[in-house]
Amino acid sequence: MHIEPGIVDGAKLTLSYATAIAALGYAAKMAVTNRQDNGGITGLLSRSVLTTALVFSFFQILPHYPVGVSEVHFILGSTLFLLFGAGPAAIGLAGGLLMQGVFFAPADLPQYGMNVTTLLVPLFAVAMLAKKVIPAKTAYVDLSYGQALALSTAYQGGVVAWVAFWAFYGQGFGAANLASVSTFGAAYMLVVLMEPLVDLAILAGAKTVSGLKGHQIVQARLHSAAAA
Numbered sequence: 001m002h003i004e005p006g007i008v009d010g011a012k013l014t015l016s017y018a019t020a021i022a023a024l025g026y027a028a029k030m031a032v033t034n035r036q037d038n039g040g041i042t043g044l045l046s047r048s049v050l051t052t053a054l055v056f057s058f059f060q061i062l063p064h065y066p067v068g069v070s071e072v073h074f075i076l077g078s079t080l081f082l083l084f085g086a087g088p089a090a091i092g093l094a095g096g097l098l099m100q101g102v103f104f105a106p107a108d109l110p111q112y113g114m115n116v117t118t119l120l121v122p123l124f125a126v127a128m129l130a131k132k133v134i135p136a137k138t139a140y141v142d143l144s145y146g147q148a149l150a151l152s153t154a155y156q157g158g159v160v161a162w163v164a165f166w167a168f169y170g171q172g173f174g175a176a177n178l179a180s181v182s183t184f185g186a187a188y189m190l191v192v193l194m195e196p197l198v199d200l201a202i203l204a205g206a207k208t209v210s211g212l213k214g215h216q217i218v219q220a221r222l223h224s225a226a227a228a
Contacts, residue, residue, distance in 0.1 A: 002071050003114045003163065005107050008170030015169070016113030023120040027090035030127070034087030039216025046217055047084040051092020052099065054080065059100045068184030069167045069177070074191060075159070077123050078151040079199050082140045083206065085219035086127040093119040114166050122158025129154050136226040141207040148196035148203075156192045160185045 008016065035044045055075075064073045080089035094116050101109045108115065133150050134143065164181045171177045206212055206222060213223040 003111045003166050019117040020113035023117045031087035034085045037220050043216035047088035048091040051080050051084050051088050052095035055092045055096025056099045067187040068180040070163050070184050072187050077155040081126050083218055090120055118162035122155045125158050126151050126155050139224055140222045141203045148199040152195040153192050160188050
């Protein structure tokens with residue numbers, strides 16, 4: 001989902017700075033809210049460090065392919081949310097993306113505002129959707145495929161929507177750009193079919209690992225019903 005250099009440039013980059021500031025500010029708010037979950041501030045820091053390392057590895061190690069206007073990545077945003085909570089997941093997405101840019105892809109740094117917005121805003125949507133589609137009495141390790149699919153679709157669909165927005169904002173609605181965005185969107189929807197299976201496999205593993213329940217390295221909701 002990396003926005004390629006040159007798609008949005010010049011004065012138009014100002015909008016990306018504004019959206020990034022707003023997204024990072026909301027992420028900070030979520031982190032403050034999550035600090036009381038399973039381990040307090042220490043737990044929040046532990047989960048944030050882990051998610052940052054995971055996101056960095058997702059971008060650098062997992063397969064990624066240039067398609068159309070951008071690249072198709074396995075970001076596993078809904079997986080991070082389910083395991084670690086919205087706040088740590090947001091910190092990890094922002095931090096892992098920044099680390100990749102600083103150490104391996106400095107040409108992507110001017111696009112950081114667009115890319116971090118594209119990663120974080122769909123995560124916020126997932127956090128809100130989870131409250132609607134997952135009953136409070138259901139621990140995340142007991143999710144059904146349908147529930148996991150709903151979260152994955154929300155996240156990946158949001159990523160595609162933001163990539164399309166940046167592409168149209170920067171390059172207009174010409175035939176070539178429309179075709180490029182459509183090709184990217186079609187390819188990314190394949191991830192939607194795979195990610196719920198990954199989510200369920202990881203959740204099943206988390207359910208069987210003794211000692212993980214209540215550990216500050218994961219969010220409390222992973223194994224427990226929502227707090228009253």
